[in-house]
Amino acid sequence: MHTKARIHADPVLEFDQFDGLPDSLVLLILNKLEDVRSLGRCSAVSKRFSGLVPLVHDVCVKIDHVVTVDGDSDDALNLSSPKPHNIISHLFKLMLFAIAKPFHDMRSPSSTGRPLFPQLSQHSPVQVLKNFSHVRNLQVELPSGDVAVEEGVLLKWRAEYGSTLQNCVILGGTLVDRKAAGNGHEPSSDDNGSMPESFYTNGGLKLRVVWTISCLIAASTRHYLLRSIINDHPTLRSLVLADAEGQGALSMGAEQLKDFREHQLSASPCSNRTQVPACNMKLKYAQYLELPGGLALQGATLLVIKPASDGSSSGHGNRKEVDAFVSGAFDGPLRFAAKALMKRRTYLLEMNGF
Numbered sequence: 001m002h003t004k005a006r007i008h009a010d011p012v013l014e015f016d017q018f019d020g021l022p023d024s025l026v027l028l029i030l031n032k033l034e035d036v037r038s039l040g041r042c043s044a045v046s047k048r049f050s051g052l053v054p055l056v057h058d059v060c061v062k063i064d065h066v067v068t069v070d071g072d073s074d075d076a077l078n079l080s081s082p083k084p085h086n087i088i089s090h091l092f093k094l095m096l097f098a099i100a101k102p103f104h105d106m107r108s109p110s111s112t113g114r115p116l117f118p119q120l121s122q123h124s125p126v127q128v129l130k131n132f133s134h135v136r137n138l139q140v141e142l143p144s145g146d147v148a149v150e151e152g153v154l155l156k157w158r159a160e161y162g163s164t165l166q167n168c169v170i171l172g173g174t175l176v177d178r179k180a181a182g183n184g185h186e187p188s189s190d191d192n193g194s195m196p197e198s199f200y201t202n203g204g205l206k207l208r209v210v211w212t213i214s215c216l217i218a219a220s221t222r223h224y225l226l227r228s229i230i231n232d233h234p235t236l237r238s239l240v241l242a243d244a245e246g247q248g249a250l251s252m253g254a255e256q257l258k259d260f261r262e263h264q265l266s267a268s269p270c271s272n273r274t275q276v277p278a279c280n281m282k283l284k285y286a287q288y289l290e291l292p293g294g295l296a297l298q299g300a301t302l303l304v305i306k307p308a309s310d311g312s313s314s315g316h317g318n319r320k321e322v323d324a325f326v327s328g329a330f331d332g333p334l335r336f337a338a339k340a341l342m343k344r345r346t347y348l349l350e351m352n353g354f
Helices: 023-033 036-043 047-055 087-093 097-104 118-122 125-129 204-225 227-232 254-262 316-327 333-342
Strands: 058-062 137-142 153-161 165-177 238-243 248-252 279-291 295-307 347-351
Touching: 023 036, 023 047, 036 047, 036 058, 058 125, 125 227, 153 204, 153 254, 165 204, 165 279, 165 316, 165 333, 204 227, 204 248, 204 279, 204 295, 227 254, 238 254, 248 254, 279 333, 295 316, 295 333, 316 333
Parallel strands: 058 137, 137 238, 153 248
Antiparallel strands: 153 165, 165 295, 238 248, 279 295, 279 347
């Protein structure tokens, strides 16, 4: 009787190809990922990833929804309803299980039971970002715009900030389909950008003043809420705080961030936002403006806003910078609209700080 020979499978030498990649290349991949939730999941993969994720340079924090706290009802903050001026302060106070969830239940790869991100019990983007020590380019996206408008009304704004407002542009009007509007809305050949008398009597000017104030309040509120993030991340080179609806965006580059850190912010006494300085505004208007793609804007309005204290506002070089800012503020048909309105007659307005 032959003895049965024991058969042993040859050991399979498995080699993780990913382990052969240098850390610098892995960081390049993680930088392309950007999304803070996905980065949080990567942190739970291994000790190596846990150590590399906090070193990424590009981070995007998307705020999907607001959760209630302290026993508030589910309807405590309805983002689809007309919004109060201090809504963004609520957004950063009531924040966001959606951001924290990927991190919340994570345990370190060493199995010590200690969460990788212990601060996340507060569900705050400020706390989430404290775990990233080398952020250079940061994008934060709020779930919705801050200024309530009627159905069919298009309202977009872009603002540049340092320690205070530097530039702001607002584009508004009623968006219509050219075919549905019919021939009755075709622009007349003598339309040179002048405002009709009805613009002053039917509330058109008043509405645009409301747009301007609301957009500036939204921008200054976002600006105020960024102070902790900017102070905690000295490596920041660019920062954008926008919303998922694309209504408004506040941006800061390297020079603006430096100015922000070096000068004390002037807070508004009435709410949690920075002071809006006295401003000079250029208003440009078209009763009817055709856009690419079969669309049109009725009552198309462009407002270009600069602080009145900017002594170089009349200089040719500064004017070119402002024109470049306005031209690059919007994309697609809205960029066409901004460029077309820049050629229209200019109405000068002044506004006190508030």
